[in-house]
Amino acid sequence: MTRAAFFVLTALADQPRHGYGILREVEELSDGEVRLRVGTLYGVLDRLAADGLIALDREEVRQGRLRRYYRLTDEGVTALDAEAERMAAGAGAAKRRIAEGRRAGAPARPATEGPAGLEPPTPPGLAGGYA
Secondary structure, rough: OOHHHHHHHHHHOOOOOOOHHHHHHHHOOOOOOOOHHHHHHHHHHHHHOOOOOEEEEEEEEEOOEEEEEEEHHHHHHHHHHHHHHHHHHOOOOOOHHHHHHHOOOOOOOOOOOOOOOOOOOEEEOOOEEOO
């Protein structure tokens, strides 16, 4: 499941929403990290509907414009719950590994260093080779 699909399903978990409401809710739920464009949103909605995870709830005309409201289906709730569990398990595994590394006294190494005990690689020379 893509990150966009996860947040769209999450946005619909508590109530049906129309497109613009979904956009705002996704941005809020992701603390601004996921900002969907309208075209991207409707592509995600089309895929989720084709997969049976969301359905059209109702249509309304507001200020002369048609608003389509979408809702989660039972399959959508199941898929969202499974993805949330998968993500939580992965986060838990990462937290355990970090804690184990700290308990073992493993020093944090900068990303530019090679494996422990080895010198970092020599930077390339002017001609692209190694000095």
